[in-house]
Amino acid sequence: MALLKVKFDQKKRVKLAQGLWLMNWFSVLAGIIIFGLGLFLKIELRKRSDVMNNSESHFVPNSLIGVGVLSCVFNSLAGKICYDALDPAKYAKWKPWLKPYLAVCVLFNVTLFLVALCCFLLRGSLESTLAHGLKNGMKFYRDTDTPGRCFMKKTIDMLQIEFKCCGNNGFRDWFEIQWISNRYLDFSSKEVKDRVKSNVDGRYLVDGVPFSCCNPNSPRPCIQYQLTNNSAHYSYDHQTEELNLWLRGCRAALLSYYSNLMNTIGAVTLLVWLFEATVTVGLRYLHTALEGVANPEDPECESEGWLLEKSVPETWKAFLESVKKLGQGNQVEAEGEDAGQAPAAG
């Protein structure tokens, strides 16, 4: 019993071929869009690779780029096949290639689906990469004199301004590291000397944050230093003050940004996958309908198109049989060779 049989007369076959030709060219466009999205994601990851310790995984954008290119190639080929399908002479040269081509198409569809899934699942690895990268970035904030790390201050400042965030998990992360370079500390001042001596590692820690943490929505000028000292500022309570600095941590902000980006790209890829699956199914029907044309001299006759010649369990059994036969065939040949060699050696 064939799977999902559909009857095709000449007109229906022609319509199917034309429709498939159009859909294939739309798929080429969709492939270009996926390629573009992969490229965009790659560029966005590269832009912020400084705060991700240059160790971020480019697996998702690379696979999107690859799948986009493959989609363009396969679909333009399929479009050519559909165009030639209307002409029996031209179709004859494509006939032997169609079955393996359809198998490749099915594999490609599976790959596309897996790539779409990856877009949604890679959030976890990005989170840990961001946590490490931001921690290091903040550690090197003060090293504006060290070659190779002198741009970290500018990068972190512009990141905090652009993404409206402060620190790794919150602004208190800045209290735990020395973000003011020793070069700009006056070591003759008593206050500086006290602070450095009171710290085990000899670091100059302050309860203050860089200017890029300031929130422009605050009604009062930004308070950056002595944040935990209520008496240092008039009418200030650090436990209820919410508008002075950005409250979100940069890890959460960047993660949310990249998650949204990858979710959108994943959704678009799933839509393209559905489209590609439809195109593959249509191509299979066209293939079987043209194969089923009983009399090649009479193109007007009716034929049947189906997805699988037998039902799914029977097809699976037949596939396993053919694989076993292939294996057995090799075994028999090998045994024959051994038997032949043994007497020859013996």
Place this chain on the structure above:
Amino acid sequence: MAPVLPLVLPLQPRIRLAQGLWLLSWLLVLVGGLTLLCSGHLLVQLWHLGTFLAPSCPFSALPQFALAASAVALGTGLVGSGASRASLDAEQYPPWRGVLGPLLVAGTAGGGGLLVLALGLALALPGTLDTGLEEGLGSALAHYKDTEVPGRCQAKRLLDELQLRHHCCGRHGYKDWFGIQWVSNRYLDPNDHDVVDRIQSNVEGLYLIDGVPFSCCNPHSPRPCLQSQLSDPHAHPLFDPRQPNLNLWSQGCHEVLLGHLQGLASTLGNMLAVTFLLQTLVLLGLRYLQTALEGLGGVIDGEGEAQGYLFPAGLKDMLKTAWLQGVGPHRPAPGEGPPEEEPPKEGLPEA
């Protein structure tokens, strides 16, 4: 009556003219679309920067007129492409015959007029930006501290975001902040001696400090931002005034915004000029095509040589004919039938 600027158009040149006109029309559509996008972009930019431009500044009229002019140019291009395509096909041309005349008049008068007006505005209006920005920025700076005054409470946030995004500080430099009170009285401690001294030493009772808001800070500076006591050389250790000052943004917002908006206006002006040129060419080509085909009586494939012209007669003759046509029906002469209609009917002179 001799036709103005006649051009003999046999069949092949007529076909060439129609094909060339079709290409030119699609080019006009493309350029018109781009100009539309450009004027839309300028409109959006002006909407964002609305607080920093005085309300009396007429600059916002430019993108509005440019939008209208480019929309008309787009329409002209579409009409031109349709008409030139139809003129190659005998079946499609007849419905265009009656419509083309009035469309040409509308395109020339309306579209041409709007484009010339928009071009004029693009040349004249950027000059008014200077005063508009002075007023607008001055008012924004003065109201920076009024975060509790309804209607002005957004000034601080908008000015901070402007300085952060456009990398500028103050109107012409950071010292502008020294001359105004940018700290709201609500956050000044009346028991603090320093505050009281400052306020009393000022004629108008303003609290002026030699400090700037955080949004003036330059992230490229190697040291954490110095915002306060900027005129005191001993307040900050190791501050070397001889080194280039990377601490704050050195440009004033007035210069930055002026350059930004004038750049956008000049781009828009260039695109309007190109659109104007293309539209003139398309309208001229359509006119010649129309008159040539009318000369053949609307028969597309006529092998005869037709003459295309801009106007059937000189300006004086046209005015006389128009006047006679207007006055004639009131004084019907005996034995005269209705006046022969000259193909095509030309009413208004070119605007």
